[in-house]
Amino acid sequence: MTVETGLTALFSALDSARLSADQIDAPYLSALIGYSDRNPQRLHVPGHGGGAGADPILVGAIGPSPLRLDVPQDLDGVDLGPSPTPYERAEELAAEAYGAGRTWFLTNGASQGNHVICLALAPSGTRVVVQRNCHGSVFDGLVLSGGSPYSVLPGYDDALGIATVVTPDRLRAALRACPAARAAMIVSPTYFGMVADVAGCVEVAAELGVTLVVDCAWGAHFGFRTDLPQTPLRLGADIALTSTHKHAGSMGQSAMLHVAPGREELRGALGRSMRLMRSTSPSSLLLASLDAARRQLVVRGSQLLGDVIAAAGRLRDRIEQIPGCEVLDRSWSGSDVAAWDPLRIVVDVRGTGISAEAITARLRRRDVVPEFHTQTSIVLVIPLGLTPAAAEGVADALGAAVAEGPGRVEAKQSPVAGIPATGGAPPISPREAFLGTHEVVAREAAVGRLSAEAISAYPPGIPTLLPGEKITAEALEHLLSLHAAGLRLHGASDPELRTLLVTR
Numbered sequence: 001m002t003v004e005t006g007l008t009a010l011f012s013a014l015d016s017a018r019l020s021a022d023q024i025d026a027p028y029l030s031a032l033i034g035y036s037d038r039n040p041q042r043l044h045v046p047g048h049g050g051g052a053g054a055d056p057i058l059v060g061a062i063g064p065s066p067l068r069l070d071v072p073q074d075l076d077g078v079d080l081g082p083s084p085t086p087y088e089r090a091e092e093l094a095a096e097a098y099g100a101g102r103t104w105f106l107t108n109g110a111s112q113g114n115h116v117i118c119l120a121l122a123p124s125g126t127r128v129v130v131q132r133n134c135h136g137s138v139f140d141g142l143v144l145s146g147g148s149p150y151s152v153l154p155g156y157d158d159a160l161g162i163a164t165v166v167t168p169d170r171l172r173a174a175l176r177a178c179p180a181a182r183a184a185m186i187v188s189p190t191y192f193g194m195v196a197d198v199a200g201c202v203e204v205a206a207e208l209g210v211t212l213v214v215d216c217a218w219g220a221h222f223g224f225r226t227d228l229p230q231t232p233l234r235l236g237a238d239i240a241l242t243s244t245h246k247h248a249g250s251m252g253q254s255a256m257l258h259v260a261p262g263r264e265e266l267r268g269a270l271g272r273s274m275r276l277m278r279s280t281s282p283s284s285l286l287l288a289s290l291d292a293a294r295r296q297l298v299v300r301g302s303q304l305l306g307d308v309i310a311a312a313g314r315l316r317d318r319i320e321q322i323p324g325c326e327v328l329d330r331s332w333s334g335s336d337v338a339a340w341d342p343l344r345i346v347v348d349v350r351g352t353g354i355s356a357e358a359i360t361a362r363l364r365r366r367d368v369v370p371e372f373h374t375q376t377s378i379v380l381v382i383p384l385g386l387t388p389a390a391a392e393g394v395a396d397a398l399g400a401a402v403a404e405g406p407g408r409v410e411a412k413q414s415p416v417a418g419i420p421a422t423g424g425a426p427p428i429s430p431r432e433a434f435l436g437t438h439e440v441v442a443r444e445a446a447v448g449r450l451s452a453e454a455i456s457a458y459p460p461g462i463p464t465l466l467p468g469e470k471i472t473a474e475a476l477e478h479l480l481s482l483h484a485a486g487l488r489l490h491g492a493s494d495p496e497l498r499t500l501l502v503t504r
C-alpha cells in the first residue's frame with residue numbers, strides 16, 4: 001500500500017467513526033519537539049537544564065531526547081497562548097477518541113483519577129455504592145473525601161478464589177438498599193479480564209437516577225476495534241477512567257479521566273477536584289506519551305490490536321495443550337461475565353498439581369515474567385506488540401515449567417480461602433477510621449475490632465480489609481492464605497500480619 005492510499009483509507013476510517021482528521025496528529029508531543037528543536041536557553045525547571053545537568057549514567061541509559069523533552073508547565077506555544085493550546089487540543093482529541101465531553105490527562109495513574117472522582121462525587125457525609133473488589137485507590141479516595149462506601153458484592157468463584165463482576169441486578173439491589181447514594185462505581189474489565197454488562201448497569205443507573213462511574217483502568221484499548229468491547233462512555237456511562245499505561249501504550253503512571261458529553265455539573269466538580277490532586281509540575285513526558293498513545297490507537301490501533309489479539313489467541317491454543325492448564329476465558333461457565341478482554345490470559349493451573357507460585361517462579365527463572373499469580377492461576381498481561389514468535393516462547397516456557405512436575409513440598413497447591421468480604425456499609429467511614437486514633441493489636445485480638453488500614457494483596461490491589469470495616473476471622477484467614485501463596489500484603493502495617501492497626 002502506498003502512503004497515499006494508506007492515508008485515504010485512514011481518513012475514510014476517521015470519517016466513518018466521526019473523528020476529526022486532526023486525530024493523525026499528536027499536538028502536544030509535536031509542540032514539545034518544536035521547543036526542544038529550537039534549543040532555547042532554559043532558565044526554568046526541571047533544573048537538569050534539558051540534560052546538561054543530568055547524571056551521565058542516566059543520559060546514557062535513556063538517551064538525551066527524553067531530557068530535552070522534559071519541560072515545565074506554562075510554556076508559550078505548548079500549554080500557554082491562544083486557546084486551544086496544543087495541550088488543550090491533545091485532551092480534546094483524547095475526549096473525541098473515547099466518546100467523552102472532556103478528558104483530563106493524569107500523571108499519577110488511574111489512582112489519581114479515583115481520588116478525583118471520590119472528591120467530586122462522595123463528599124463528607126454522603127454515601128456512594130462501590131463494587132467491593134474495586135481498586136484500593138477508590139477507598140483511599142474516600143479517606144480523602146470523607147464519603148462512605150456501600151459495597152456491592154461481585155460474583156465470586158469459590159474454587160478459583162477469584163471475584164468477578166457486578167451484574168445489573170446486583171447493582172439495582174445495592175442502589176435500592178442504599179437510596180441515599182447518588183453515584184455508583186463499578187469496575188470493567190476486572191483485573192482478570194472479565195467485562196461487565198456495562199450497558200445494563202447504565203440502564204439501572206438511569207432508572208434510579210444515579211451517576212455511573214466505570215473504572216475501565218484495564219480497558220484503555222476498548223473501542224478501538226470492532227471485536228473489542230465498546231468504551232464505557234459510548235455505552236452511556238457518565239464517567240470513565242482508563243489507565244492508558246496498562247494496555248494502550250503510554251508510559252507508566254499515565255492515565256486519563258473522562259466525563260460524558262453534556263454533563264456540565266460533573267465536569268465542573270471533577271475539574272475542581274483535579275486541581276487539588278494535580279502536581280504543579282506534571283511530567284511532560286507522561287503527558288506527551290498519552291497524546292501519542294491516543295494517536296496510535298486511532299491511527300493504527302485496529303491493526304496493532306488485531307495482530308496482538310491473534311498472537312494471544314495462538315498462545316491460548318498452545319496453553320490449552322499443556323497438561324493440567326486451562327485458560328479461564330475458555331473454560332469459564334459462570335453467567336455474569338458479559339465478555340472477556342483478549343489481552344488478558346488467566347491460566348488456571350490447578351490441574352497440574354503444582355502451585356501457581358512455583359510455576360511463576362520457574363517462569364521467572366526462564367526470564368518469562370508474568371504479571372501476577374493467585375493461589376490457583378497465573379495472570380498474563382499481553383502487551384501491544386507481542387509477536388507470534390514471542391507468544392510461542394511463552395508457551396514453550398510454561399510447558400517446560402509444568403513438565404518439571406510437582407517437585408518439592410512448597411510446589412504443592414494450598415487450599416483456596418473463601419470469599420472474605422462483606423457487602424453493605426461499614427460501621428464508620430474510611431476517613432474516620434484512617435484519621436482517628438489507633439492502636440496496634442495482636443492478630444488474634446483483632447477479630448471484631450474496626451480496621452484502621454486497607455490491606456490488599458498486591459497486585460491486584462483489591463482490598464480484603466477496608467478502614468472502618470469490622471475485622472472478621474474469615475478476612476484474616478483469607479489474607480494469611482494469600483500471604484502463604486507468596487503474595488505481598490500491601491497497606492498492612494505489619495506485612496507478616498502478626499499485628500493489625502485498629503481504631504480505638
Ligand SMILES: Cc1ncc(COP(=O)(O)O)c(C=O)c1O
Pocket residue numbers: 108109110111112114134135137187191215217218243253254255460461
Ligand atoms: C481497576 C483499577 N483501577 C485503578 C487502578 C490504579 O491504576 P494506576 O496503577 O494507573 O494508578 C488499578 C491498578 O491496577 C486497577 O486495577
